[in-house]
Amino acid sequence: MAAAIVRAFSRVSETIVGASETLKILLIFGLAGLAISLLLASYGLDLSAGFF
Numbered sequence: 001m002a003a004a005i006v007r008a009f010s011r012v013s014e015t016i017v018g019a020s021e022t023l024k025i026l027l028i029f030g031l032a033g034l035a036i037s038l039l040l041a042s043y044g045l046d047l048s049a050g051f052f
Helices: 002-015 021-043
Strands: none
Touching (some): 002 021
């Protein structure tokens, strides 16, 4: 699964040729956050407001 995520990130970064480096970095971090959120949700880890 990690290899698939890395391949997806590399494909996305290759397709954004005209974008600035800042947008690329923001996109990569956003996609990483989404992937981590989906992984945590699939494992059932509860980080809602009631947890704190």
